[in-house]
Every structure is written in structure tokens, then in C-alpha cells.
Amino acid sequence: MFENLSDKLQRAFKSLRGQGTITEENIGEALREIRVALLEADVNLNVVKDLIDHIRARAVGQEVMTALSPTEQVIKIVRDELIALLGKDTARFKFASQPPTVILMAGLQGSGKTTTSGKLAAWLQKGGHRPMLVSVDVYRPAAREQLKIVAKSIKANLYEGDLKGETAGTALVERLAKEARREAIITGCDTLIVDTAGRLHIDEDLMDEMQRLKALLNPQEILFIADAMTGQDAVRSADEFHKRFSLTGIVLTKMDGDARGGAALSIRHVTGQPVKFIGMGEKPDAFEPFHPDRIVSRILGMGDIMTLIEKAEEKLDRKKSEDFAKKALSGDGFSLEDFRDQLRQIKKLGSLQSIMKMLPSVGPFQGIQQMADQVDESQFTRVEAIINSMTKKERANHEIISGSRRKRIANGSGTSVQEVNQLLRQYAQMRKMFKSAGKGGMLQRKLMGSLGGMKGMGR
Numbered sequence: 001m002f003e004n005l006s007d008k009l010q011r012a013f014k015s016l017r018g019q020g021t022i023t024e025e026n027i028g029e030a031l032r033e034i035r036v037a038l039l040e041a042d043v044n045l046n047v048v049k050d051l052i053d054h055i056r057a058r059a060v061g062q063e064v065m066t067a068l069s070p071t072e073q074v075i076k077i078v079r080d081e082l083i084a085l086l087g088k089d090t091a092r093f094k095f096a097s098q099p100p101t102v103i104l105m106a107g108l109q110g111s112g113k114t115t116t117s118g119k120l121a122a123w124l125q126k127g128g129h130r131p132m133l134v135s136v137d138v139y140r141p142a143a144r145e146q147l148k149i150v151a152k153s154i155k156a157n158l159y160e161g162d163l164k165g166e167t168a169g170t171a172l173v174e175r176l177a178k179e180a181r182r183e184a185i186i187t188g189c190d191t192l193i194v195d196t197a198g199r200l201h202i203d204e205d206l207m208d209e210m211q212r213l214k215a216l217l218n219p220q221e222i223l224f225i226a227d228a229m230t231g232q233d234a235v236r237s238a239d240e241f242h243k244r245f246s247l248t249g250i251v252l253t254k255m256d257g258d259a260r261g262g263a264a265l266s267i268r269h270v271t272g273q274p275v276k277f278i279g280m281g282e283k284p285d286a287f288e289p290f291h292p293d294r295i296v297s298r299i300l301g302m303g304d305i306m307t308l309i310e311k312a313e314e315k316l317d318r319k320k321s322e323d324f325a326k327k328a329l330s331g332d333g334f335s336l337e338d339f340r341d342q343l344r345q346i347k348k349l350g351s352l353q354s355i356m357k358m359l360p361s362v363g364p365f366q367g368i369q370q371m372a373d374q375v376d377e378s379q380f381t382r383v384e385a386i387i388n389s390m391t392k393k394e395r396a397n398h399e400i401i402s403g404s405r406r407k408r409i410a411n412g413s414g415t416s417v418q419e420v421n422q423l424l425r426q427y428a429q430m431r432k433m434f435k436s437a438g439k440g441g442m443l444q445r446k447l448m449g450s451l452g453g454m455k456g457m458g459r
């Protein structure tokens with residue numbers, strides 16, 4: 001859903017490439033582009049203004065960090081500021097010290113309340129909880145029926161209650177809510193999710209009913225379910241609800257749609273309340289806790305590259321990496337010995353899969369995250385064993401490795417000739433790729449330097 005914003009931000013960053021330092025002048029253009037990108041993504045005007053001011057203040061006053069180029073510095077600042085905007089840490093779900101924990105689901109009609117009630121129940125079940133669902137939308141039998149179907153599909157407990165022909169109104173709503181809580185206690189359910197009636201727009205009756213439910217149930221969580229597709233309207237209604245009921249969090253639904261993302265980026269700033277979950281589809285499992293940092297990484301199309309860079313800076317031998325990068329990108333290319341050194345370095349960062357998952361899905365690493373799922377970790381060890389079985393001369397010049405030597409190397413490393421051949425083929429390809437990347441941009445060069453040798457390791 002952030003594709004457009006993501007593309008535009010990348011373009012904005014590009015305008016900084018090749019700049020030695022960040023100055024008021026050269027960052028101006030990039031900031032203009034960032035501002036337009038955010039506004040086009042339907043981010044609230046005040047939010048954009050604050051964000052740009054913060055970024056400018058930090059970027060211009062930035063002391064030169066040797067480890068990062070100006071472009072990378074600006075990306076890091078934009079990333080930090082976006083995360084701050086989204087509330088920094090993942091918001092926690094609040095449980096009652098004395099069960100059941102009561103969660104009031106509020107929102108306008110069609111925002112996804114019922115679907116989200118089911119998703120939340122499924123999420124709680126996954127976490128070892130026993131949720132109970134109840135719909136207090138006594139005005140629309142179809143709404144109660146829908147929750148029944150949802151509950152059945154995830155095998156969650158549902159309190160249906162008996163309307164006993166009573167007139168639909170707040171008294172009935174209160175009765176059902178009370179009964180449901182009692183039922184939850186009796187049946188040992190530790191969480192009660194109350195799906196409330198939605199309206200087309202905010203009206204006094206609805207507000208009054210919510211107020212009474214809040215007073216009656218004293219819920220730990222009052223979640224506002226906002227349809228991300230409705231952009232700034234969702235932000236406005238969330239704000240209105242918060243002013244009346246002190247929400248504890250927001251769930252943004254339909255984030256899988258082609259919404260421009262403005263609601264996700266503005267809602268926290270405007271309401272002061274955290275987004276706790278996002279809905280990414282109609283199915284019960286299309287639901288995840290909202291992690292500001294991951295969302296921002298997604299927006300910036302960078303996987304979790306900053307963590308990876310920080311990790312690399314902490315764990316890798318900087319000089320070795322730089323030497324490798326220089327060599328790999330030069331006309332001579334890197335040797336198998338250099339490659340083995342790099343493998344050993346990379347191993348310090350964690351499993352290959354976890355590293356690949358942190359890489360951006362754009363630029364030189366396009367498609368790498370999909371590749372990560374097919375990675376065979378033990379190949380690392382086998383590749384190292386193969387290189388260990390070569391002579392020093394062979395490691396320096398792979399072209400001298402004859403057919404009979406390949407057999408010996410395979411025997412010596414406990415692998416097969418095919419594997420030795422495959423490694424040599426991949427190595428030759430990689431070497432070529434790096435040499436041609438020598439003509440590429442700075443960021444690419446740096447990434448390849450610190451992470452050298454990873455691509456081509458997956459089968």
C-alpha cells in the first residue's frame with residue numbers, strides 16, 4: 001500500500017546522491033520532494049509540516065558521520081522521524097489483572113469492526129488466550145449473524161444471548177454486554193471482545209450508547225477501527241471518538257488496499273493514540289501488530305537495512321570489508337580466499353536467511369527476500385569446507401582447478417563434484433557481477449562492501 005510513497009521518497013533521496021555534505025541548499029530540493037510525496041500520500045498537512053521541519057533541523061545541523069554518506073544520513077533521519085511520528089515502539093495490548101479483559105470495538109459502519117473482532121480473537125487464541133465474542137449491535141440482525149459466522153470460522157466462543165423480543169435500544173445493549181461478561185467468567189474466557197453497532201456517521205445516540213458501555217464494562221482497551229481507505233476521514237473520526245471516549249488504540253483496516261497511506265502516517269500524531277494493529281485482508285489471519293519501525297522500513301523500501309548496517313558496523317571488521325569492496329569492485333576482482341573471509345565475517349551477523357530478510361527489496365537486491373525462503377543454511381558450511389580443501393594457489397586463481405582436482409576437493413570437503421562445480425560457477429558469476437557493480441552508485445558499493453558475497457549463495 002505504500003508503493004507510490006515509497007517510489008517517490010526514493011526519488012527524493014536520489015537527488016542528494018553525489019553530494020559531499022548536507023547543506024541548506026542541497027537538501028532543499030530533496031525536502032520539497034519528500035513533502036510532495038507525503039502530501040500526495042494524503043498525509044495530514046500539519047503532520048507533513050512538522051515532519052519536514054524536524055528533518056531539516058536535524059539534517060542541516062548534522063555532524064559528518066564517516067560511516068554514512070549524505071544520502072544515507074538523510075534516509076536515516078527520515079526513518080527516525082517517521083518512526084517517531086508513528087509512536088516509536090510497538091504499542092502493547094493491555095490485559096486486565098483480573099480477567100476477563102474487556103475490549104470495546106468502536107467505529108463507523110463498514111470500517112471492519114466485525115471482521116477485526118474475529119481477527120483479534122484469532123490473534124489472542126494464538127497467544128494462548130481464550131477470547132469470547134459478543135455483538136451488541138441489536139439494531140441489525142445481519143451484523144450479529146456475521147459475527148456468529150466469524151466466530152465459528154475461527155472456533156472462538158461467542159455469546160449470542162437471547163433478545164427475548166425486547167425493543168432494540170441501549171437497555172438491551174447493556175443487558176447483553178453484562179450477560180456476556182458473566183458468561184465469559186463462567187466459561188473461563190479471559191478476554192471479551194465487544195463488537196458494537198456502527199453508524200454511517202457519528203451521531204449522538206451512538207455516542208451515548210458507547211459511553212454507557214464504557215461505564216458499564218470498564219474496558220481495558222477501547223479500540224477504534226478505522227478504514228485506512230478513507231484516508232483523512234478515518235483520522236477525523238478517530239480523533240472525534242478519542243475526544244469522547246479516550247481510546248486506547250487504533251486498528252487500521254484494509255491496509256492491503258490501494259490507500260495512499262496517509263491515515264497510517266497521520267493518525268497517531270493527530271489523536272495521540274497508537275495504532276495497535278493493522279488489517280491486511282479479509283481472512284482472520286490477515287492481521288498483525290503494528291510495528292512502527294517495520295512499517296517505516298517498508299515505506300522506505302529498505303527492509304530493515306539500518307539494523308543490518310548497525311549490526312555490520314558493530315560486528316564486522318571495517319578495514320577488511322573495505323578492502324574486500326575495493327578489490328571486488330576493481331578490475332582484478334576478489335579471490336576465493338577473499339570470499340571465504342567475507343563468508344566468515346557475514347556469519348558473525350547471524351543466519352543468512354535473517355540477513356537476507358533485512359535487505360531492501362528494491363535496487364540491486366530486488367527479489368532477494370523471496371530468495372531468502374529457499375536458502376539452505378548448511379550451504380554456508382559446505383562452501384567453506386570446499387574452499388578450505390583447495391590449495392592457496394587455487395584459491396588465488398580458480399581457473400587452474402582441473403577436473404581431477406575438483407574430485408579431490410569434493411572428497412576432501414565431504415561434498416560432491418557437482419557442488420564444487422556449482423560453487424566455482426557461482427563464484428565466477430559473482431565476481432563478474434561485482435566488477436560491473438564497480439560502476440554503480442555509492443550506496444550500492446557500500447552495501448556490497450559490507451555484505452559482500454551473499455548473493456548467489458542461495459540456490
Ligand SMILES: Nc1nc2c(ncn2[C@@H]2O[C@H](COP(=O)(O)OP(=O)(O)OP(=O)(O)O)[C@@H](O)[C@H]2O)c(=O)[nH]1
Binds near residue numbers: 108111116
Ligand atoms: N481488504 C480488506 N477488507 C477488509 C478488511 N477488514 C474488513 N474488510 C472488509 O470490509 C467489509 C466491512 O467489514 P465488516 O467487518 O463487516 O465491518 P463492520 O465495521 O463490522 O460493519 P458493520 O457491521 O456494518 O458496522 C467486509 O467486506 C470485510 O470483509 C481488511 O483488512 N482488508
